[in-house]
Amino acid sequence: MISMKPAILAVLLTLSGFGTPLPSRNRAEPVAVDPGMLVEASEQSGIEVPQKPHRPVQRVRSEELSLAELRAKYPRLFYLRGNPGKRQIALTFDDAPDPRFTPQILDILKAQDVKATFFIVGYRAERHPELVRRMIREGHAVGGHSYDHPDFSRLSDSRFRDQVLRTNAILTKLAGYTPNLVRPPYGEIKESQLIWLGQHGFYAINWSSDSLDWRNLKAGQVYANVMKSVGPGVIVLQHAGGGRGERLQGTIQALPQIIRELKARSYRLVTVPELLNLPDPSRNRD
Numbered sequence: 001m002i003s004m005k006p007a008i009l010a011v012l013l014t015l016s017g018f019g020t021p022l023p024s025r026n027r028a029e030p031v032a033v034d035p036g037m038l039v040e041a042s043e044q045s046g047i048e049v050p051q052k053p054h055r056p057v058q059r060v061r062s063e064e065l066s067l068a069e070l071r072a073k074y075p076r077l078f079y080l081r082g083n084p085g086k087r088q089i090a091l092t093f094d095d096a097p098d099p100r101f102t103p104q105i106l107d108i109l110k111a112q113d114v115k116a117t118f119f120i121v122g123y124r125a126e127r128h129p130e131l132v133r134r135m136i137r138e139g140h141a142v143g144g145h146s147y148d149h150p151d152f153s154r155l156s157d158s159r160f161r162d163q164v165l166r167t168n169a170i171l172t173k174l175a176g177y178t179p180n181l182v183r184p185p186y187g188e189i190k191e192s193q194l195i196w197l198g199q200h201g202f203y204a205i206n207w208s209s210d211s212l213d214w215r216n217l218k219a220g221q222v223y224a225n226v227m228k229s230v231g232p233g234v235i236v237l238q239h240a241g242g243g244r245g246e247r248l249q250g251t252i253q254a255l256p257q258i259i260r261e262l263k264a265r266s267y268r269l270v271t272v273p274e275l276l277n278l279p280d281p282s283r284n285r286d
């Protein structure tokens, strides 16, 4: 039976989420939830893959500052929200571009005359550059969301830098300017990485309203999740791209109603650079 042990261990590790290449969606902080990555529709082989199991929350940052501590220490570098005295909200969409969902979200934003912010996964931008060009053309802000969606806090600093710079090089080519926003996958980042971002002119952008839309929620639930946490200066997290087997129909169906309701409550919907009053590199566009 001793020879069974490695197999049993492997099963247990797989069930617990370890030993698989796909990162967990659960994080210690409720605000820091984001989908695991990310398989193109074309890679699905027509097989519907269920949601990946959630890994028990286990922190690897025992010697690291918590995200809350990092935010307190670097308030001009690491943002969750803007000025609570201003009636403005930024809608943000992660994991773009994805041809299954991103065009529909862009259509809604265009019809409602709203500018949003998209956080782009580098390898997806390489595959669907036309969707990124469309975002730029239609006046949305873009930022990097890593090359292939690792948890930054588990990366060496050099691999982290490569993820950021590689993605930003792709975006710079498509946008005609050099974006300065980074949204860490899962909202996770280490202090050394944050300092490096600051030294290189980047800002790290998390969120203060989480739609949890990647859970294949119905539109009513997406709407409720967003609306219960909106307020002046809030940054809303939704998704414009999904992982294997994920559907964002709830996001797409809820978005017109979310926008209408926010406008009815006299919010201005703005991009992240405008919300946070950050330098906007798109103004330096060629």
Ligand SMILES: [Zn+2]
Binding pocket: 034, 035, 094, 095, 145, 149, 185, 186
């Ligand atoms: Zn993401």
